Amino acid sequence: MSDTASLHHHLRGTAASAGVAVGRAVVVHPAWSEDAELPPPRGGVDIETERFRNAQRVVADELEGVADRAREESPTLSSILDTHQMIVTDPVLSSDIVERIASGVSSEAAIVHEFERQRRTLLASTNSMFRDRVHDLDHMKHQLLVALRTGAVAPRRDGGSIVVAEIVSPHDMLSDHQLGVSGYVMKFGGIDAHASIIARDFGIPTVVGVHDAMTAIRDGDMVIVDGTQGIVICNPDDATRSRYEEICRQQQLLRDSLDSGSTGPVHTVDGCRITLEANIDVPDQVPVAVRLGAEGVGLVRTEMMISSLNAIPSTDDQIAWYGRICQGANTNAVTFRVFDLGSDKVDTGASYVEDNPALGLRGIRFLLAQPEILREQIMALLHVAGNHSVRCMLPMISTLDELLKAREIIDECRQDFIRRHGNCPDLPLGIMIETPAAALSADALSAYADFFSIGTNDLTQYTLAVDRTNGLVSDVIDSLHPAVLRLISMTVSAARGAGIPVTVCGEMAAQAGALDLLVGLGVSGVSVSSFQLHDVRRRIGQVNCSEARAMVHTALACRTAAEVVECLRQYDESARGGMA
Ligand code: PEP
Ligand code: MG
Numbered sequence: 148m149s150d151t152a153s154l155h156h157h158l159r160g161t162a163a164s165a166g167v168a169v170g171r172a173v174v175v176h177p178a179w180s181e182d183a184e185l186p187p188p189r190g191g192v193d194i195e196t197e198r199f200r201n202a203q204r205v206v207a208d209e210l211e212g213v214a215d216r217a218r219e220e221s222p223t224l225s226s227i228l229d230t231h232q233m234i235v236t237d238p239v240l241s242s243d244i245v246e247r248i249a250s251g252v253s254s255e256a257a258i259v260h261e262f263e264r265q266r267r268t269l270l271a272s273t274n275s276m277f278r279d280r281v282h283d284l285d286h287m288k289h290q291l292l293v294a295l296r297t298g299a300v301a302p303r304r305d306g307g308s309i310v311v312a313e314i315v316s317p318h319d320m321l322s323d324h325q326l327g328v329s330g331y332v333m334k335f336g337g338i339d340a341h342a343s344i345i346a347r348d349f350g351i352p353t354v355v356g357v358h359d360a361m362t363a364i365r366d367g368d369m370v371i372v373d374g375t376q377g378i379v380i381c382n383p384d385d386a387t388r389s390r391y392e393e394i395c396r397q398q399q400l401l402r403d404s405l406d407s408g409s410t411g412p413v414h415t416v417d418g419c420r421i422t423l424e425a426n427i428d429v430p431d432q433v434p435v436a437v438r439l440g441a442e443g444v445g446l447v448r449t450e451m452m453i454s455s456l457n458a459i460p461s462t463d464d465q466i467a468w469y470g471r472i473c474q475g476a477n478t479n480a481v482t483f484r485v486f487d488l489g490s491d492k493v494d495t496g497a498s499y500v501e502d503n504p505a506l507g508l509r510g511i512r513f514l515l516a517q518p519e520i521l522r523e524q525i526m527a528l529l530h531v532a533g534n535h536s537v538r539c540m541l542p543m544i545s546t547l548d549e550l551l552k553a554r555e556i557i558d559e560c561r562q563d564f565i566r567r568h569g570n571c572p573d574l575p576l577g578i579m580i581e582t583p584a585a586a587l588s589a590d591a592l593s594a595y596a597d598f599f600s601i602g603t604n605d606l607t608q609y610t611l612a613v614d615r616t617n618g619l620v621s622d623v624i625d626s627l628h629p630a631v632l633r634l635i636s637m638t639v640s641a642a643r644g645a646g647i648p649v650t651v652c653g654e655m656a657a658q659a660g661a662l663d664l665l666v667g668l669g670v671s672g673v674s675v676s677s678f679q680l681h682d683v684r685r686r687i688g689q690v691n692c693s694e695a696r697a698m699v700h701t702a703l704a705c706r707t708a709a710e711v712v713e714c715l716r717q718y719d720e721s722a723r724g725g726m727a
Contacts, residue, residue: 155384158364160332160357161621162377163343167394168330168352172368172381173304174361175312176296185256192249199244199254202294206235206287209300227283227458234287240265254295262288304328309370311360317454320345321429330372332379334360337624339604339654340616345451346374347654348428350402350678354379356618402678410440413684415666419692422672423684424482426652430468433475436677440684443479445600445674446540446652447472449524450486459486459520465527473535480536482600482674484579485524487542488513505614510543510579511553518556525560525574532572540577540600545584547591554595581605581653586634589641599642601670603653607631625708626655632664632703632711639669650674660715662686664702667695694722 188195214228234240240261247257262284269281290300304310306327313334315323320342329351336342336355346353352374364370364381371380371391380387413423424445425436429452433444452460452468460468473481489501489509501507514521528539539557544550557576564571580586581602589599603626608615610630613623625631635651642649648671655661656673662683665673675683698718705711 155387156363156381158332158354158357158359158379158381160354160360160377160379161338161618162374163333163336163338163340163355164331164346164351164353165375166350166352166398167374167391168309168372169388169391169395170307170309170329170370172311172332172364172366172370173308174364174366175310175315176361177313185259186253188248188251188253192251195248195252195254195257196245198295199248199257199291201298202254202291203235203241205294205298206290206300207232210235230280230283231287234283235291255292258288258291258295309372311364311370313361314340315342317341317345317428317451320349321451321454324349324351324429324431330370330374331355332357332360332364332370332372334358335616335618337614337616337618337621339608339624344426344604344654344676345428347676347678348426348432350676356621409681409684412442413687415687415690415692415695417692419666419690421666421670421687422648422650423680423687424650424652424672424674425677425680426674427472427677430471430475432677433472436680437475437477437479439677439680441479441677441680444472444476444481445650445672447481447483448487449483450488453486453488459523462523462527462530465524466530469527469531469537470534473531473537476535478536480538482538482540482577483528484540484542485511485514485521485528505608511541511549512543515549515552515556521553521556522560525557526564529560529564529572529574532574537572538575538577538598540579540598542579542602543581543605544578544592545582547588547595550578550592550595577647579605579652580638580649581609583610583634586638589638590644593641593645593647596645596647598647599638599649600674601635601638601649601651601653603631603635603651603655606634606653607655610634626653626658626661627664627711627715628708629703629705629711632668632699635665635668635670636699636703643669648672657683660712660719663690663695663718664699664711664715666690666692667697667699667702669696691722694718 210228210232214225214232244257244261247261248254266281266284269284294300304323304326307329309330309332310323310328311332314336315331315333331346331351331353333342333355334357343353343355352372354372354374354377357379368381369383371383413421415421422442423440424443425441426446427433427436427444428448436444469483487510489504489507508516528537531537541550541553561571575597577598577600578592578596579602580589580599582605585592586606604615607624607626611623611628613620615624639649650672651665651670652674656665657675657679673683698714702711702714705714
């Protein structure tokens with residue numbers, strides 16, 4: 148709903164990451180693709196050529212600056228940036244673009260068509276090294292197009308900016324975090340899409356599914372993001388703005404006070420021990436998580452490292468990255484999930500196109516198709532496991548065969564490690580239970596896994612056949628659906644039978660009401676975003692384990708998610724009645 152054209156108007160969306168942010172909008176428009184309508188030339192050939200040369204200079208200068216910094220931090224990143232520089236300044240590519248401009252098209256059209264031609268050539272190559280360059284090429288095309296439009300490499304995101312975009316990639320979110328971006332408004336995206344999860348991990352207020360975000364908000368508008376209520380207020384009046392700025396101040400005070408919050412083992416009110424760990428995307432988040440009371444790291448999304456580098460990192464870069472995470476965790480155990488690539492995650496720059504990537508070469512399937520990537524990652528994890536308590540976890544297992552094949556590769560890595568170093572550290576191997584097939588065959592899988600971690604985001608997506616990234620069906624996706632609860636229950640029984648721990652690292656663990664269900668179902672621990680640790684710790688302390696178990700019997704017999712919600716409401720009411 149919008150009141151007036153540019154003054155104080157409200158937009159509604161889905162609350163994806165709680166909290167409030169107030170700042171200036173940076174609207175990020177998507178770059179053109181080959182089949183989109185490209186703009187006509189703005190002037191004659193000389194003017195268009197000059198526009199292209201300027202854009203080229205802007206991108207090359209920026210790359211040079213970043214590459215200097217990267218040389219000290221990461222050899223892999225630095226070599227990628229060198230490749231980007233080579234592409235942007237390549238004399239043959241430049242003269243081909245200038246030649247196209249001379250034929251009367253705009254700089255945009257010349258860039259898009261020439262880069263697409265190069266792309267097709269690379270994809271047709273039999274050499275995988277060349278095919279791998281496609282991703283770099285796409286990235287540079289995007290940067291040149293942005294530079295043409297704005298005169299800068301990317302929109303001016305900085306401390307306090309509110310980024311408004313159709314969807315934000317994990318790669319951009321990682322750099323936004325370093326820049327201090329304070330809020331997101333996205334046109335697309337569901338509550339459990341990875342963009343939303345990363346926003347929660349960084350504690351950045353976010354509203355997704357704001358359909359008219361790209362037209363109703365203009366660059367430089369003053370914007371309030373209310374990620375708790377799912378509201379965006381554009382150009383607020385003075386009273387509204389001061390009210391929200393006050394909420395921001397209170398929010399900051401609360402965060403500062405949490406920093407010195409409670410730590411140590413967590414128990415329910417009747418003494419059941421529940422482990423409380425944190426989900427992590429980048430090393431910087433680990434000390435924060437430990438300060439906020441995490442007993443360990445229950446999930447490191449290692450694919451985020453690929454997102455930062457835009458490439459599969461070398462073994463040395465991996466060892467450095469994992470080492471930083473372990474150092475931040477002090478003596479606490481860290482669970483590294485091997486790369487979960489594909490679907491809405493990280494762009495692998497793959498040479499194939501999948502019509503249905505969520506059901507395609509994702510997670511363990513991708514790694515088994517490219518076992519060298521898995522091998523290098525396991526070798527890097529074995530390196531850090533020598534000095535820290537480290538666990539390894541496999542994503543998206545759906546068959547026993549996948550688990551056995553992965554184990555075989557990991558065993559070979561162990562042998563290789565022993566040959567090189569004379570011994571091999573302990574590296575417990577667990578699996579994510581996030582497909583219905585894995586939950587339904589959890590008893591078979593439990594014989595070959597040291598632990599289970601239930602990924603309720605994907606388990607819900609695949610059980611209800613509903614895309615977690617698609618805002619149009621966000622009312623269907625519901626982890627409280629009895630079908631999901633029954634799969635969790637089967638998983639817990641199988642784990643108990645095998646005597647292995649079973650935890651939950653999906654977003655359900657922090658969902659209001661769901662914690663009692665999970666404890667009642669018998670999970671031994673949860674892993675949540677850092678900024679949810681405090682609240683989840685407090686709520687675990689209020690759960691009565693035996694009452695939660697009794698409630699779960701009723702919940703499992705429900706026919707719909709609505710009936711489960713009603714069951715939780717009654718349970719909550721009687722618990723509060725009991726306390727009064
Ligand atoms: C999950 O699916 O619940 C999970 C934790 O993994 P991700 O969100 O990274 O897919
Ligand atoms: Mg998952």
